[in-house]
Amino acid sequence: MAQQERKSPPRWARWGVAVVAVVLACAFFGTTTARAELSLGPHQALYEVTGDPHLVIDLGPLGRIVADTPLPLGLGVSITVHEIPADLTAVDAPRTLDALSRDLDSYLQFFDSPEQTVATAAQALVQDAAVRTVVAFGVVVCLFLAVRAVLGARRRGELAALLAPRTWQLTGAAALVVVIWVTSTGSTPVRRAPDYADSTVFAGTALEGAALTGRLAGVIDTYSGQLAGLYRSNSGYYLIANENLTDAWDAADMRELDQLARLEEARGEGAAGGRRGPGQDRSGPGPGETAGPSPVPAPSPPPDTVTVLVVSDLHCNTGMTPLVRTAVRRSGAELVLNAGDTTINGTDVENVCVDSFATAVPDDVPFVVSDGNHDSQLTSAAERSQGQIVLGGGVVEVAGLRILGDRDPMETRIGGGTTSPRKETSAQAGERLRDVACEEQQGAGKIDLLLVHTPAVGGPGLQSGCVPFQLSGHMHRRIGPEQVGYGVRYVNSTTGGASLGRLSVGPLQYPAAMSVLRFSTVSRTFVQVREIVVAPDRAVTVGDWEPVPQPAPLPIDGREGRAGPR
Template sequence: MTERRTPPRWLRWTLVVTAAVVACVVYGVTTASAELNLGPHEAVYEVDTDGLVVTDLGPLGTLEIDSPLPLGLGVDVTVQEIPADLTAVDDASTLDKLVGDLDRYLQFYDSPQITFDAVTWALVASAARRTVGALVVVALAAWGVRLLLGPRRRDELSATLAPRTWQLTAGAVVVGVVGSTLVAGDVTPPRAGRPASEVFAGTALEGARITGRLASVVDTYGGQLLELYEENEAFYAAADDDLHDAWRAWEIRDAVRTNLGAASPVPEDAVTMLVVSDLHCNTGMSPLIRSTAELSGTDVMLNAGDTTMNGTAVEKACVDSFAAAVPDDVPMIVADGNHDSVLTSAQEAAHGQVVLDGSVVEASGVRILGDRDVLETRIGEGTTVARERTPAEQAAELAATACAEGDVDLLLVHTPVVGDPALESGCVPFQVSGHTHRRAGPVQVGQGIRYVSASTAGAASGQATVGPLRGTAEMTLLRFDPEDGRVLDVQVVSVNPAGQATVHDREPVPEVVPAVGQLEPTAAPEAAPVTPSPEASPVATPLELEDPPDGGSTQEPSPSPSPEGPLAP
């Protein structure tokens, strides 16, 4: 009998470890799962081996798409309820409610790739965690078996199995190949008589097959949804093109002004900051925000809050979309608003954005102080204090911090009046805020300048912000002189409901006129008269509003916005 040749010890261990790793990876990948959202719904995503992406909508049926994953892998999506804080309804007609629902789903269809990317990374992370966990279990089990066997028994087993290394390896490979073949053979092909729905032709869901009662729903209302999707895509694509044209026209106009000596010289190291505010999940504006940032050479982006509508987990797609609008290497500084939440802040921080928390941060040489709003507004539920202090206490703390730091260049808050004590103290030269959905300023308040940004979502009273604009959307460019430590000018970029973009000329920021007998900053006051109503979203007290350029709205913000509408400022 021919004596079996025993492979070297290192090779045997390599084969054992490789087999264990492969088995654990297969386990990790095929059992990966994630809890994210699908449109306004919460949803559970689970990897399986049927070669299909199947969205289970319960008694309504399923939506099936051929899986793009290799090796027969697919994904099962179990759609769950819409979170309770998104289900508030009014006394509108059934058709009005349907249109409202279509608007919410439009957020998903407007930028489905955002959701797809989030799901992909979540499943990859889940697979990695499960793989590592399985490896730990295998390693602990092997160590336990080693201890139980003892040295003598281990030597006996090694002497018996080592000469059969190649046979055992071949057997493991055969089992793996057969198992893979069975998995691939178990892939369910598209069922006969179930054609792809024509509604999804030309969209990210092209080729989807519908089952059950959902099929009739899609046949009935799918055309409406597709029309909304196409209308939304066309509107913002045309608006973005118009924005580029408007910017080129403004550059020519500005060059002429400069050659004629009508434009004031600006330091070469001036910092350009782009202000957005009250985005309220209107992801259609994301491409225009990015275009403005790139065309202007923005160095810092400032978000004055209300990125979402209700601060829920399913609005992560909104945060993701706006994060994608930030150019590489440009910092985003955020002061979250009353329609955001702690969860929103965490989602923004995950994208590398700097979420203000009451301390001073520095971006491109600009020292910025700010904090997220202490109030939280939920549609249909009103406004409550969500932190340990009141708005008045927060205002006093910001003023005290500004005076203690001594060199704050800009205050970024959501609600304008929260920054008034800091401006009155003279310890903050310039404040940026939002909340009112109306532009105001720049105007002197106390010993500083206050600027209130209009809504970048074009938020209009009683109107949803998803879909084509219902009101004029605005962004603002600020230029900051790092040597003098002051904001030089403001420039408004607007898009009206017709999709027409306007790049307004720069307007110089007025010089601060010191109070009589007061040339130095005063100490921060102990408290500020900030008393927003707990029954409705806080808004600024009546502001001295500038006439917006080119016929923009001059309406003052209402002191008592209705909680019945889609958005409370």
Template sequence: MRAFGVRLWAGLRALWTRLGGLPVPPRWVRYTLVGLVVVLACAVYGVTTASVRASLGPHNATYEVTTNSVITVDLGPLGTVQLESPLPASLGATVRIEEIPDDLTSVDSATTLNALASDVQSYLQFFSGPSATISYIAKALIQDAGRRAGAALGVVVLISAVGYLALGSARRRELGVPLARGTWAITAGVAIVALVGGTVVTNRATTSLYEVGAQASSVFDGTALEGARITGRLSGVIETYGGQLVGVYRDNENFYAGANSKLTEAWQLRAEEDLAAADLLVENAASDSPERAGSGDDSAATDGSAATTDPGEQGSTTDDTASPSEDESSQEKAAEIDEKDIVTLLMVSDLHCNTGMSPLIKNLATLSGAKVVLNGGDSTINGTAVERFCVDSFAGAVPKGATMVQSDGNHDSSITSGQARDAGVTVLDGKVVEVEGIRILGDSDPNETRIGQGSTSVTGETYTQAGERLRDVACEAKDPVDLLLIHTPAVGDPVLASGCVPIQLSGHKHVRIGPQVVGQGIRYVSSTTAGAVEGAATIGPLNGVAQMTVFRFDTERRVMLDYRVVAVYPDGSVEVGAPMTFPLVPTVVESLTGQAPETVTDTPADTPVDTDTPSTDPAGP
């Protein structure tokens, strides 16, 4: 062994001498090589030391990058969960589980069971949709690695600059000559060190992967944790009771996968029925037209026509002398223009962290061609940092090219708003935003509700004061506002009374109300998209009916054309409603009929009303 070491050292010295005898490269080559070495070294440092604090289920957790190709979840005295890493270049990660934050739930003698139930929901929600959390963690680690690499590069540059000035020109020339002559030798040395280091890391990673594969638990087969290796005391617990948890997980996955498939079938069936109905209308119109033309009775053009005429068509004229082909061509052109001006919107609300609905939201948005997904708020249960995976899951349900616009609810928080913005969601904050040509106004709910603690005003505003502020924004806007999106319906009362916004869309009630006339506008209240039922968790197969609403808005005439309700039932069946004409705003109805429509001033008897009593139901309004 000693002789081998002597020969190796002699060989390296000979290589060094030979490389040192090569011609000195130009200065730009030397500087480029030095720059590459420094940048690569800083990048490696940044990646291998990156860490981020985030959540795992209901826990706070610290994520750190490793170089062993293994994802290790450290549960302290309980043991670890180890899984093959999907990261490239032999990179892995260690997740150190910390305590459940005390702001997630209020744990006292009256609410302990609710707190524990909420924690279980968080675990199941994470395992049923880990991709949202993984996506966020990966992005956060990349950002932290970039910051660390940049900081390291800055330190190197600073030290180099200080050393450059401290040495002086004479000393720099003295040291520069031998370094320049040894450029290739130094480069070869760095390459050898990198090669040896990479080989060692790869061997460690291969060994770690072998250990994970050899001791993989069969409990998680067929799940996102397939191949996981359990160590410590947790191993016995998982092997004994893990099957029950995995059974719940699979029931949840199967339910929503089945419901999603039925959604596609129901949408296609409804499309066929709509097409057949449209063909029948055209056929009836064609058969009636000769009789109408020959009767000379103009009453059809004057009696009742106002009730079915769109406001944008008032005052229009037609050329009675146009030939049939010209008239048909004009109709086709008008239809083409109309379709171009129509924007489809999908509204969801009160999701309460039911990430099982995310695939259905994405599917319906895709099937309907929605360009805007309106989120009426209450995406979370308690508005905490560890519920980020819920926010990311819903934001990830928006198809490519579409935009989610969100008005946070009383179960959300400023933390929720920040998480949604990070995920690319347009969060309303009291200003008018324009999305796909539609001008939308809204804001977060003035109240925040916490489990076991009731509701408090975080802004110092009442519902009326918040509504008056939004009313002033709408009435002073340079361009008319098309929609008011606000979580609690009562906030919109002053806005609709002013006539400055024609349509309000809200949630909060967990029942669908309207569309109905309120003040000088039309209000539509969406039901819960989580299937939330009082006293029942919003995780797992649905306990109640989950609803979504598809709207069509004409950006040329600034009117809502129609809406249809899509309902997902607890038995997994799906019903896609027929399109319903959206009511005209009162001012238009009055101008057409000479009579003002009836205004709703009281909440319907079957509608839950807001109360100030503390709610212990995680899915409650």
């Protein structure tokens, strides 16, 4: 007996092996049962990890899309699309295609940036798998404690004496089973069943090599090559537009350097031999520059200024994401402001658009949002989950600026009209924000910016003298900057290229615009603005810096005409 005890591994080793085995088993359970409710194109869909080594997108009566599994170890993914009518049984090509065309805007959101949908789904499945693993481990621990209590100390001792000497044999046998299973499922690429023919509609897309099954497969294969063509056209369109943005920014930097050089010469300061131009006296790359050599040195911004990039009315055009990313980098933006209407209808399926735009802004650059009438509480929740600061009627201090704002009081839904869910008119919302701004002025200090979606909401604040600068969107055209009341108003045009009655995704059918503003931390005012415009023909203009008019002086007593808090 003593000899047998000497062969038994120490207690800590036995417990360690047991814990590792349980954790691995729970992780396997969590991984193979992970699921998430997300969007796929215009539909809500259920994503599930399965033991079937395929990627299967189940479209109900429309059929299925079957592709090779994207996961290792023979695991697969099943995507069940909701909202497909179950009574769709007849193949009527004209009517079917007409119905599909009504959802084209949403389908293009998926085809425009499928990698964002994949990334979002992968993150959600990993999170769900982790939660399931922890829950399973907790259940096992509870069961163990219950069984341990039922057995009693004597019976536990007998079982330990029986199994302890065989710890390594049991461990080796379990490891051998796992190795055989992994090598048998993961060493050979898994292919679809041979009766599934590759669908030509997916050629050149992220789903290339996938097959369509079901009664509508022939119709889709025959007619919806238009969708694949749009995908390829869309990808190439924004790739070229982004290259044009880079070239236009280089040209704008050259113009600015030339203007600064001429100004120095006019002041008698530019004749010194070997003098370096602005932006060339830095030891390393500054904000907005790449680490490698650049053919055009970026001019240094004026001292004591904060650079702000403004977007608005993106309307789910995720094709603009790389251009926003380039604008953030090249401008050296220290703050990004979104004046609202990030989505089209404020639905769950449009959260992928929020996720896509979030990738354009580095984690160390604050992203502040004032949601618009086409957004919703669901949109706000998705933005917060991405770390964005969503304004809710109070003042926030970000990047040295004191910003006041709120979501739009109105909500517009396609087919449902415009309503006021908070029972507050635009005029009432404007008066409420005016009172907050005036109270801040009497207490913590004057705000620097009012960020709202609809320009009219800021009217009372500008007239009161408590709001020095208002930034908005909504109009889909640039207005200002111009003096209004005792303040200055600037309306940014649409960054998504949105226009009434036209698609806001896919190649632009209307100019898309962003703005770069410079805020002086000395005068506490915005001093310069430049506009970036992307035309439908992919030509890009990066404008010169324009001066921003200053707020109008208040009456001598500082309170005349002000509708401050009573």
